[in-house]
Amino acid sequence: xxxxxxxxxxxxxxxxxxxxxxxxxxxxxxxxxxxxxxxxxxxxxxxxxxxxxxxxxxxxxxxxxxxxxxxxxxxxxxxxxxxxxxxxxxxxxxxxxxxxxxxxxxxxxxxxxxxxxxxxxxxxxxxxxxxxxxxxxxxxxxxxxxxxxxxxxxxxxxxxxxxxxxxxxxxxxxxxxxxxxxxxxxxxxxxxxxxxxxxxxxxxxxxxxxxxxxxxxxxxxxxxxxxxxxxxxxxxxxxxxxxxxxxxxxxxxxxxxxxxxx
Amino acid sequence: xxxxxxxxxxxxxxxxxxxxxxxxxxxxxxxxxxxxxxxxxxxxxxxxxxxxxxxxxxxxxxxxxxxxxxxxxxxxxxxxxxxxxxxxxxxxxxxxxxxxxxxxxxxxxxxxxxxxxxxxxxxxxxxxxxxxxxxxxxxxxxxxxxxxxxxxxxxxxxxxxxxxxxxxxxxxxxxxxxxxxxxxxxxxxxxxxxxxxxxxxxxxxxxxxxxxxxxxxxxxxxxxxxxxxxxxxxxxxxxxxxxxxxxxxxxxxxxxxxxxxxxxxxxxxxxxxxxxxxxxxxxxxxxxxxxxxxxxxxxxxxxxxxxxxxxxxxxxxxxxxxxxxxxxxxxxxxxxxxxxxxxxxxxxxxxxxxxx
Numbered sequence: 001x002x003x004x005x006x007x008x009x010x011x012x013x014x015x016x017x018x019x020x021x022x023x024x025x026x027x028x029x030x031x032x033x034x035x036x037x038x039x040x041x042x043x044x045x046x047x048x049x050x051x052x053x054x055x056x057x058x059x060x061x062x063x064x065x066x067x068x069x070x071x072x073x074x075x076x077x078x079x080x081x082x083x084x085x086x087x088x089x090x091x092x093x094x095x096x097x098x099x100x101x102x103x104x105x106x107x108x109x110x111x112x113x114x115x116x117x118x119x120x121x122x123x124x125x126x127x128x129x130x131x132x133x134x135x136x137x138x139x140x141x142x143x144x145x146x147x148x149x150x151x152x153x154x155x156x157x158x159x160x161x162x163x164x165x166x167x168x169x170x171x172x173x174x175x176x177x178x179x180x181x182x183x184x185x186x187x188x189x190x191x192x193x194x195x196x197x198x199x200x201x202x203x204x205x206x207x208x209x210x211x212x213x214x215x216x217x218x219x220x221x222x223x224x225x226x227x228x229x230x231x232x233x234x235x236x237x238x239x240x241x242x243x244x245x246x247x248x249x250x251x252x253x254x255x256x257x258x259x260x261x262x
Numbered sequence: 263x264x265x266x267x268x269x270x271x272x273x274x275x276x277x278x279x280x281x282x283x284x285x286x287x288x289x290x291x292x293x294x295x296x297x298x299x300x301x302x303x304x305x306x307x308x309x310x311x312x313x314x315x316x317x318x319x320x321x322x323x324x325x326x327x328x329x330x331x332x333x334x335x336x337x338x339x340x341x342x343x344x345x346x347x348x349x350x351x352x353x354x355x356x357x358x359x360x361x362x363x364x365x366x367x368x369x370x371x372x373x374x375x376x377x378x379x380x381x382x383x384x385x386x387x388x389x390x391x392x393x394x395x396x397x398x399x400x401x402x403x404x405x406x407x408x409x410x411x412x413x414x415x416x417x418x419x420x421x422x423x424x425x426x427x428x429x430x431x432x433x434x435x436x437x438x439x440x441x442x443x444x445x446x447x448x449x450x451x452x453x454x455x456x457x458x459x460x461x462x463x464x465x466x467x468x469x470x471x472x473x474x475x476x477x478x479x480x481x482x483x484x485x486x487x488x489x490x491x492x493x494x495x496x497x498x499x500x501x502x503x504x505x506x507x508x509x510x511x512x513x514x515x516x517x518x519x520x521x522x523x524x525x526x527x528x529x530x531x532x533x534x535x536x537x538x539x540x541x542x543x544x545x546x547x548x549x550x551x552x553x554x555x556x557x558x559x560x561x562x563x564x565x566x567x568x569x570x571x572x573x574x575x576x577x578x579x580x581x582x583x584x585x586x587x588x589x590x591x592x593x594x595x596x597x598x599x600x601x602x603x604x605x606x607x608x609x610x611x612x613x614x615x616x617x618x
Contacts, residue, residue, distance in 0.1 A: 163316060164349035166336045168414065169366030175337075182353045 024241065031234035038229060048235040058220060058236055065200055065217040068131065072138035073146075073195035079139065080146030080191055085176075087147075088154040106144040114141065115208030122209070129211030137209030138202060142195035149194060153187030154180065186258040193251040197244045267292040267450050268313065268418060273322035275308055275474075282308040283319070284474040290418070295444050295451045297465035299458060301497065305474040306454045310420050313452070314343045326417060337366075342416035346423045348407035350395045356382075356406050357391040363414035381409040384443060401432050408443065418450040425460060437463050458498045462486065470494045486545075492612045495543035500573075502549070502584045504542040508534045508611070520611060524558050524578055527604045529611050544609035546573060549586040549602050551594075557603035560584070562594050576600055 031049070035042025052058060083103050087096070106114060118137050122129055157180050165175035203218040210216060215223075217240065221233055266289035275283040282305045290296045298306040311317040313324060315336035324331045331339060342363065350359050360381055364374045382388045385405035390398070398406065404424065411419055424440065425433045441464060444451045455461050461468045462482040469479045470493070478490035489495035492503065506522030508531050518531040520542045527542060534540055550557065551574065560578035571587040574594055578584055586602055588594060 158347070158349065160345055160347055160349040161351060163336070164343070164345055164410075165351070165362065167314060167341075167343045168363035168410070169337050170362075171335075171337055174366075179351055 027234055028238045028241065031231060031238040033231060033234075036231060048231040049239075051232055052235055052239075055232060058217070058232070061215050061217045061220040062236070064131065064134075064214050068134050068138060068206075068214075068216065069196045069199040072135045072142060072199045073192050075135070076139045076142040076146045076195040077150075077188060077192045079143050080150050080195075081188060083143070083147045084151040084154050087151055089159065103147050104144050106141060107148070111141070111202075111204040115205045118205065119208040129209065129214075131210070131214045134206060134210040134214050134216070137205045138195075138199040141202060141205050142198045145198060146191035146195050149191040150184060150187050153184040157183045186254045189254050190251045193247045193254075197247050200240070200244065266290060267294075267327060268452070269323075269325045269328075270309070270313075271323050271325075273309070273312060273319040273324060275305075275312065275317060275319050281474045283312070286322070286471075286474070286476055288469055288476065288479065290450055290452060292417075292450055293448050295441070295464055295466045296453070297461035297468045298452065298454045298471060299461040299468050299498070300456065300471035302456055303473075304471040306456075306471050307422060309471075310343070310422060310452065310454050313418075314341055314420055315339050340417040341420060342411040342414060342418075343420040344407050344411040344422065344424055346426055348403050348427075350403060350406055350410070352395050354395070355391070356387060356393050356395070356398070359395065359406055360410045360413050362410060367414055377413060381413055384412075384446065385409045385439075400427055400429075401436065404428060404436065405439075408440075412443070412447060412449070416449065418452060421451060421453040423455055424453060425455075425457075433460075440464060462498070470497060472497075488610055489543060489612070492541055492543065495610065495612065500546055500585060501543045502546065502586075504544065504584075504609075506540065506542065508536060508538045508540050510536045517606070524582065527609070528606050529604075529609055530607060531611055534611060534613055538613065541612045542609040543612055544584075544604065546585040547571060547587040548605070548608040549584065550605060551576075551586050551588045551592070552601050552603065553598070555601050555603070557601035558584075559599065559601055562596055562598045562600060564596060565594055574600070576602060578602065 030038055032044050032046065033040075033042055034045035034047065083099075086093075087100060087103075090096075093099075115137070118133070118140065119129075122133050127133060161179045161183075162172075162175040165179045166172060170178060201218065202216075203222055206216045206219055210219070217236070221237065224230060224233055268288075268290040270286055270288040273283055273286045274281075284305075286305070286309060298309060300306045308317060312319050313331075315331070315334060318332065326339070326341065351362065354362070357378055360378045361374050364377055369377075378391070379388075382391055385408060387402065387405055387409065390402065395403065395406070404427070408421075408424070411421075421440075425436055428436060437460065440451075453461070453464060462485070465482060467479060467481055468485050470477045470485065472493050478485060478494045480488070480490075485494065485498055489498065489501075495501050496503070504520065504522050504524060504527065506520040506527070508518065509521050509526070510518045510531055517528050519526045519528045520540060522542070529542055531540075558578050560576040562574050563577045563583060564575040565588075566573045568587075570590055572592065572594065574586050574588055576584050576586055584602060586600075594600065
């Protein structure tokens with residue numbers, strides 16, 4: 001390959017990355033800007049991060065978001081595991097296709113529709129909206145992703161291994177725990193992290209499903225941005241970004257480690 | 263043979279419209295090496311899975327030591343299985359794979375260690391206890407699978423195509439090892455195979471299966487020399503089929519014979535009536551080959567050197583080719599004219615018609 005062609009390739013790649021990530025880099029950079037104005041660089045400062053610690057509202061929202069993400073990801077992972085086991089191990093039960101479709105539908109369902117449906121449902125049932133309804137909404141949103149991730153791993157896991165375990169005296173639950181679960185554990189961790197980040201990021205479902213007193217961080221950021229961009233928002237966004245990056249990095253590390261073990 | 267360890271009585275199994283097993287009855291004795299032989303789809307694997315408890319028969323009963331096994335789940339049956347794919351646990355090392363069944367039985371640690379070491383030694387894996395499964399060769403995996411299935415001291419070991427994944431040379435070596443281990447452990451082995459050589463080499467008795475039914479149960483020699491049906495004769499070993507009519511009386515020659523388009527071939531008619539349509543199955547090596555003399559005339563159309571023998575394809579009529587084995591040192595060329603003779607008792611007369 002000539003030097004010119006090589007340069008052209010690298011330049012194209014760079015342009016692509018700039019297109020994708022430049023706004024995020026600018027956001028993160030501005031969170032360290034001493035000046036209040038986005039257009040003026042006033043020198044490096046962490047004062048906006050310090051200011052965050054005094055912003056009770058933002059901190060409260062961050063706590064709610066993290067708690068909702070943790071609880072909903074845990075529930076969604078458990079339900080996803082059960083759904084995946086049913087789909088992968090229970091053969092062709094009569095309503096399997098319907099069940100498969102029902103579990104996967106939220107993948108393609110517009111979030112606004114899902115959110116509105118949840119809201120209608122909560123109102124119709126007379127359920128007061130708050131943290132619990134927020135978690136229910138996020139489980140509905142993320143369970144399809146956890147099911148897909150765990151189902152893929154479970155399909156790779158030969159069911160004769162569980163038969164062999166049963167043949168050697170393990171009861172069916174024991175066979176699953178001792179043979180299949182260790183094999184799909186990395187996928188379960190990945191599914192959890194995926195559900196966690198999805199819940200943490202979500203604005204649409206949360207706007208419909210939550211109520212006063214349980215305002216999530218994305219909702220708080222969105223409402224504050226409408227009143228003008230504060231560098232504090234840049235700072236909290238950067239922290240959120242870092243958290244998601246760590247979660248995704250963990251997920252990648254888990255699958256890398258899993259690949260190496262194979 | 264002792265009182266049967268395993269009795270299978272009139273077992274039938276259907277998968278939807280497909281009949282996998284039809285009225286199968288078999289008995290396997292304690293310490294016996296038994297083979298289920300048949301082409302793929304004959305139901306042999308289904309029968310094995312019924313014994314292991316992974317399938318339940320639609321009708322009939324399976325009993326072990328006289329105790330009915332119906333409704334007993336696989337993890338409570340004193341029967342272990344060696345899977346065709348080995349199904350070794352990839353996240354456990356060799357030692358833990360072999361110890362798996364013992365741990366489920368809740369044995370003491372010392373007893374488990376001793377038993378696993380014993381099995382590692384028996385399968386020549388003593389230095390491999392801490393190896394990971396993906397570090398093993400195919401032959402080593404096969405031995406780990408065998409050791410794992412034997413570890414809990416099952417009353418009966420089921421082996422699903424145990425040598426299927428090994429290459430030819432290793433397979434023969436492993437056959438001897440299997441026989442040796444079976445002799446040492448005094449455990450009943452039931453092997454499922456589609457390979458007739460494997461069944462003949464290993465088993466004390468063989469059940470030949472076809473389309474969900476048992477065609478014949480007998481020792482290897484009897485299966486080979488006295489096949490009960492045309493299917494058995496054709497499936498086990500090479501053979502020639504000659505169709506004709508039974509002639510019982512000695513009016514036209516000494517003893518009974520089969521009258522075919524090739525002439526009169528003397529044979530043992532069994533209980534077939536005079537004039538019955540029948541097929542004679544004759545193994546190639548039982549046919550005498552000579553350059554001249556008595557016998558059916560033909561010419562060598564093709565030949566395959568097999569080392570010990572040379573297999574000739576001899577055209578004896580316009581549309582009949584017989585396979586005959588010439589002994590070591592006899593040389594024939596394509597086009598040579600030869601005479602084929604049938605010594606008395608060379609073949610087995612089978613009553614089922616040409617359709618089978």
